[in-house]
Amino acid sequence: MDKIEMHHTLMAARARQKMNWDDLGEAVGRSPVWVASVCYGMNSAPPDIAQGLANALGLEDEALIEALKAYPTKTWDGAVPQDPLIYRLYEVVGVYGPTLKDVIQEKFGDGIMSAIDFSMDVEREEDPRGDRVKITMNGKFLPYKSW
Amino acid sequence: MDKIEMHHTLMAARARQKMNWDDLGEAVGRSPVWVASVCYGMNSAPPDIAQGLANALGLEDEALIEALKAYPTKTWDGAVPQDPLIYRLYEVVGVYGPTLKDVIQEKFGDGIMSAIDFSMDVEREEDPRGDRVKITMNGKFLPYKSW
Amino acid sequence: MDKIEMHHTLMAARARQKMNWDDLGEAVGRSPVWVASVCYGMNSAPPDIAQGLANALGLEDEALIEALKAYPTKTWDGAVPQDPLIYRLYEVVGVYGPTLKDVIQEKFGDGIMSAIDFSMDVEREEDPRGDRVKITMNGKFLPYKSW
Amino acid sequence: MDKIEMHHTLMAARARQKMNWDDLGEAVGRSPVWVASVCYGMNSAPPDIAQGLANALGLEDEALIEALKAYPTKTWDGAVPQDPLIYRLYEVVGVYGPTLKDVIQEKFGDGIMSAIDFSMDVEREEDPRGDRVKITMNGKFLPYKSW
Amino acid sequence: MDKIEMHHTLMAARARQKMNWDDLGEAVGRSPVWVASVCYGMNSAPPDIAQGLANALGLEDEALIEALKAYPTKTWDGAVPQDPLIYRLYEVVGVYGPTLKDVIQEKFGDGIMSAIDFSMDVEREEDPRGDRVKITMNGKFLPYKSW
Amino acid sequence: MDKIEMHHTLMAARARQKMNWDDLGEAVGRSPVWVASVCYGMNSAPPDIAQGLANALGLEDEALIEALKAYPTKTWDGAVPQDPLIYRLYEVVGVYGPTLKDVIQEKFGDGIMSAIDFSMDVEREEDPRGDRVKITMNGKFLPYKSW
Amino acid sequence: MDKIEMHHTLMAARARQKMNWDDLGEAVGRSPVWVASVCYGMNSAPPDIAQGLANALGLEDEALIEALKAYPTKTWDGAVPQDPLIYRLYEVVGVYGPTLKDVIQEKFGDGIMSAIDFSMDVEREEDPRGDRVKITMNGKFLPYKSW
Amino acid sequence: MDKIEMHHTLMAARARQKMNWDDLGEAVGRSPVWVASVCYGMNSAPPDIAQGLANALGLEDEALIEALKAYPTKTWDGAVPQDPLIYRLYEVVGVYGPTLKDVIQEKFGDGIMSAIDFSMDVEREEDPRGDRVKITMNGKFLPYKSW
Amino acid sequence: MDKIEMHHTLMAARARQKMNWDDLGEAVGRSPVWVASVCYGMNSAPPDIAQGLANALGLEDEALIEALKAYPTKTWDGAVPQDPLIYRLYEVVGVYGPTLKDVIQEKFGDGIMSAIDFSMDVEREEDPRGDRVKITMNGKFLPYKSW
Amino acid sequence: MDKIEMHHTLMAARARQKMNWDDLGEAVGRSPVWVASVCYGMNSAPPDIAQGLANALGLEDEALIEALKAYPTKTWDGAVPQDPLIYRLYEVVGVYGPTLKDVIQEKFGDGIMSAIDFSMDVEREEDPRGDRVKITMNGKFLPYKSW
Secondary structure, eight states, X not given: OOHHHHHHHHHHXXXXXXXXXHHHHHHHTSOHHHHHHHHTTSSOOOHHHHHHHHHXXXXXXXXXXXXXXXOOOOOOSXXXXXXXXXXXXXXXXXXXXXXXXXHHHHHHOSEEEXXXXXXXXXXXXXOTTOOEEEEEEEEEEEEOOOX | OOHHHHHHHHXXXXXXXXXXXXXXXXXXXXXXXXXXXXXXXXXXXXXXHHHHHXXXXXXXXXXXXXXXXXXXXXXXXXXXXXXXXXXXXXXXXXXXXXXXXXHHHHHHOSEEEEEEEEEEEEXXXXXXXXXXXXXXXXXXXXXXXXX | OOHHHHHHHHHHHHHHHTOOHHHHHHHHTSOHHHHHHHHTTSSOOOHHHHHHHHHHTTOOOHHHHHHHHSOOOOOOSOSSOOSHHHHHHHHHHHHHXXXXXXXXXXXXXXXXXXXXXXXXXXXXXXXXXXXXXXXXXXXXXXXXXXX | OOHHHHHXXXXXXXXXXXXXXXXXXXXXXXXXXXXXXXXXXXXXXOHHHHHHHHHHTTOXXXXXXXXXXXXXXXXXXXXXXXXXXXXXXXXXXXXXXXXXXXXXXXXXOSEEEEEEEEEEEEEEEOOTTOOEEEEEEEEEEEEOOOO | OOHHHHHHXXXXXXXXXXXXXXXXXXXXXXXXXXXXXXXTTSSOOOHXXXXXXXXXXXXXXXXXXXXXXXXXXXXXXXXXXXXXXXXXXXXXXXXXHHHHHHHHHHHHOSEEEEEEEEEEXXXXXXXXXXXXXXXXXXXXXXXXXXX | OOHHHHHHHHHHHXXXXXXXXHHHHHHHTSOHHHHHHHHTTSSOOOHHHHHHHHHHTTOOXXXXXXXXXXXXXXXXXXXXXXXXXXXXXXXXXXXXXXXXXXXXXXXXXXXXXXXXXXXXXXXXXXXXTOOEEXXXXXXXXXXXXXX | OOHHHHHHHHHHHHHHHTXXXXXXXXXXTSOHHHHHXXXXXXXXXXXXXXXXXXXXXXXXXXXXXXXXXXXXXXXOSSSSOOSHXXXXXXXXXXXXHHHHHHHHHHHHOSEEEEEEEXXXXXXXXXXXXXXXXXXXXXXEEEEOOOO | OOHHHHHHHHHHHHHXXXXXXXXHHXXXXXXXXXXXXXXXXXXXXXXXXXXXXXXXXXXXXXXXXHHHHSOOOOXXXXXXXXXXXXXXXXXXXXXXXXXXXXXXXXXXXXXXXXXXXXXXXXEEEOOXXXXXXXXXXXXXXXXXXXX | OOHHHHHHHHHHHHHHHTOOHHXXXXXXXXXXXXXXXXXXXXXXXXXXXXXXXXXXXXXXOHHHHHHHHSOOOOOOSSSSOOSXXXXXXXXXXXXXXXXXXXXXXXXXXXXXXXXXXXEEEEEEEOOTTOOEEEEEEEEEEEEOOOO | OOHHHHHHHHXXXXXXXXXXXXXXXXXXXXXXXXXXXHHTTSSXXXXXXXXXXXXXXXXXXXXXXXXXXXXXXXXXXXXXXXXXXXXXXXXXXXXXXXXXXXXXXXXXOSEEEEEEEEEEEEEEEOOTTOOEEEEEEEEEEEEOOOO
8 A cells, every 4th residue: 555545545534533633643642733744645653653543543454554654755746836825835935935044044053954853833823803824843953064 | 226235235234233133123123034034125124114124234325225115026046945944944845735734724624824914933942952943934814715 | 536526527517407607606606707616626615505516517416515615735737828718817927917016016015916815707898899808806905014 | 228227217217206007097098007017118108108108207218218119028037926916816827727718718619818909907995804906807809710 | 528539539530531631621611720620639610510520530429529619728748849840840939939029010010920810721832852841820910909 | 249249230220220121131132031030140141141231231340240140059038938929829839739740741741841941931911800910931841761 | 559559569579589679670671770769669660661570570460560650759758868878868969069060060051960861870889998889870961041 | 267268269269260170170189079079168178288279279378278178067058959950969869869778778788878988070971962960979888787 | 567567576575575675685695775776676687686686585477587687767756856865865966066076076087977887885874963874976987088 | 255256266276275175174174075065155164164274275365254154055056967977976866866765764764864964075996997986975864753
């Protein structure tokens, strides 16, 4: 079972079980964003979590558990994303990229924020003028070194 | 004076005055990230802020203030960024884009996070295993409507 | 049922029922352009409209109704469209983009026209020298804010 | 004088004279959007209008008038625009392109909306929940013919 | 039946019937180039022509006739064509594009040659040094207008 | 003097002398389209024609004559042209490319129309419904051979 | 049978019959490079050669012979080839393109080497330091002409 | 002096001295194609050859000799060349690439023809039907090895 | 059996046999990196190694052995890789490419490191602050020659 | 002084002083590859190293030292490099990317080799059949984590 079939199997089970990402995150003791990224085939699950996700969704298929544990090859469609929700994030990187580079490197020195030793969270912030999406990214700072 | 010349003038003054983004943000009562984006020519400053930035940096040039107030045309180089710090943000959008879309739309319904009614913050999180960069994005949720 | 199969099912039923977009719009009390965008899989329908569309077309398939309600991932082929009708719209954006930016921002200040809080209409304007297509776009103005 | 120098000369004069696009349109009896497109070098002005624009802006330069009358070569940067205001229009073409094609061709038969025999208007629509931008495009329908 | 299946059906029938494009053009009273473009799925046929083409090729399939009448979405592979015959035409547009623009606009004023109100013909010109291909394009001139 | 400077020199002289392409073609006994392509730097002129063009335009500059005779490196901007007049020609190649390939190869066998042993003409065809542009391309047929 | 299926059929037969390109070239009295290009679907075979190839490979399938005779649409994957053997040829064109243009046009005048009236040969040149590949290209010179 | 200035200096001197590539090749005892590639900045000359080229062209500039000896960074414009002479070579690589791969690897085993340990020659072949360009490429075969 | 099917067959057998790349390398007396590249279809195996790999994995399929011996056409997805592990290698080439060119050519003269007469090794280097990946590339230096 | 001017200043001084990368590395106690990357503007130097490099090259310019210390924006030309030495490295990433991913992840688990906490070395390996280039890359392994 490859990551694409795994994804469809999990999404169908999630709909059947009426579990949202918060439920699924809680069931395995992990963040809902990370759990979603696993179910989208973009992260591998450690064995106990793979088992836990299968249990929570009522799926006892060994091939599915193997697929959850497999190390993914991460790819995406095209250089510029098209779906408006994803494009807005790309636009933020384009518009604010040099700003973020300068602010981060002023605070930390020459280096980068890791996208591997990294976590991310999404919250709903209530606001009478319209609720707001709050995305928090948290990555280890990695300094460039001389050698 | 166009945004590029404005940017170089501001960066040189900032170096001369030894003001970092926090200082400059404080001087005009705005977030350091937003102030940096203005100085990178990616946002326009309201008149009082434009004046305040010029004052803080000891620059009393009318053309500079006009440049700060001008509405920018926002562009960036290429579809795929190359600087490693900015690329990692692009990679996050590629790897986690569909995950974020699903998590946000599950929480809010069909719609997007605005990149216009939007703010962003960068913090340093101390950690004995290596300090961490924390980026917070906050954008209004905009629902798709039928008509 | 994914959005592509949904689209083919709806188009076939529409042909069988000899209903045009005006008829279908009227049947569910929505604009024909928006209804068409739903049937092309580019917008999601609220539950009652999804049901209404299925009824109007004589399709009582639950999977179809789910597909109508599903939040779409919006994508299109290529960066430059090729079909002449669609290319002409792209050309209008290329030729008049900076003009529209200037005229809108002069009228409203620094910001954009939303493509999410947005509606669109198409009319036929009779003209003895050849009838004319009139497209009206209507989007909320979103101002950039400082923070 | 090429179209780029012409553009900068006109924009500087417009700022000096504090004339907005409505003023300039009124001065020559044309739509502000079309006048702006001429000043952005994307359309040529007939001789009397070229003279009228120069007069209205207090510019009596023969080379400028020649530049206004010159037939432009229309080009733009990149296949996918980046400025958020212009990108949203591009996104509308991507998301609604096939919808518009179907709705227009159902109303008119096989053919296109001309982008040459074409006009466009921008209005501000007041709305207590936030004012709205209204863009109207009006192009002659051109049917495909057999031969 | 989509345009691709329609194309293969027609080409197979054409081979069986040993009809060339001249024969088929004559059978329906249209130019062989236009008839070929219909059979390649790049133009729609009016009902009587669609019927005529089906008759001429001995195909009495209603779905085929519907496919011939359907309004096509015109697309092609890639930005730069590769087949040498088609590339040479692309090269002509690249090499002579600005020349043609200048010559046409000198003769007609600012505007374009329509590719919609358009016809095209191919002839064989005998020449002792090697026969020559003569392609004639004929499109309505569309002037840009002020508004 | 390179081809770009040569082009600007020739265009300015042409304007001063009020000579159109027909006049210039007649002056040197060549087609106006070919003469224009030479002045746009896309073809080289034989020595006598180079001299004739310089004479006709009242330019007796040796460097200019050398530039006219120089063999050009033919390039153009981008894979997809943007100016509407040139784009329409590109669109014709895209839409009708496979049609032309089939019609030509049916008439001539496997091979191509040369773009080198090639000529082109532009005529104005009067028409009460709007005058028409007629472009004629004439290229030697080159058959593929076995070896 | 399309060119792809034809290719696989021929390659399988060639392996079964243990015939290399030299054998196959000899069998039909043609160059092994040209025969290989036919079997790769990049050239059409005259009827007698098509028959000869089928005979030599013990394939008496009429559809195969038709596929060998069919005029190919020549396309390839991507603008920059990736296989190292083919990339080296592309690199030669990139590195030596302007050099070849200058050397050829100095010898022949303004014009090109035809890729249609063209043949090619591959030889093995023994060399104690490592054998060498010798590729010979031979194309008719086509001069640009004035008209 | 960089390679671009070096190139222009050499080309001007070559024109002044009326030396063609054959003359220049003879003057330094090297192939005219290789000498041209050096003068186009695509290969470095050993010290004695650099001195010899300067002598032959009557240029005694130390900076020029250094530029001739400098190791070049080899780049070219775009992925797909546009000048027709160079494009035809690119087309040959596209059309015959897989054919050449198969013929070479059948003769030599798995490996490539080097583009570094490589030479190339251009000859004029007289032919009553039109003279022909003969290009010979000669590169060391490099086998892939296991390790 | 093509290289893709071969790859899947080998990977499944490897999982069944619980053999890692070191085991498989040892089994055939070759480097694990090279063996992996063969199993990924990017290198051909000599007959005895192909047999050895099949034996080691308990696969006695003649078609598989033929597939292992076949000379591959090496291609990859896209110009810029997306998987983070592979992208980091691409980034190293982008960031350090000109540095490596200068350091290598200073040491060796004008030329390149072969990617054909080439081997590569991966080692795990223990480090208390986090283990390190050590990749060693070893390629023959190929000097450019004059001719 | 920007990184480009800094680079040219350093290269000129290096030539004047006849210091190679080994000399310069030794002068500041760092690897020659890292020192070269600093001089190419792709890494920033800590203050003492910046001073040391300036001293070693006899350059006492404060602006130069600031430029050496500045945090670079790392970019490179194009997605696919063209210089043959750099292209071969790109080819290695394309051909062996998935192989390296598998071998590394088998040894270390799901994660990547850092290109930031990274060093690189180049050595000359003598070999009677032709000396060899040995490149060693050494990067910290970064495991993906769940959160």
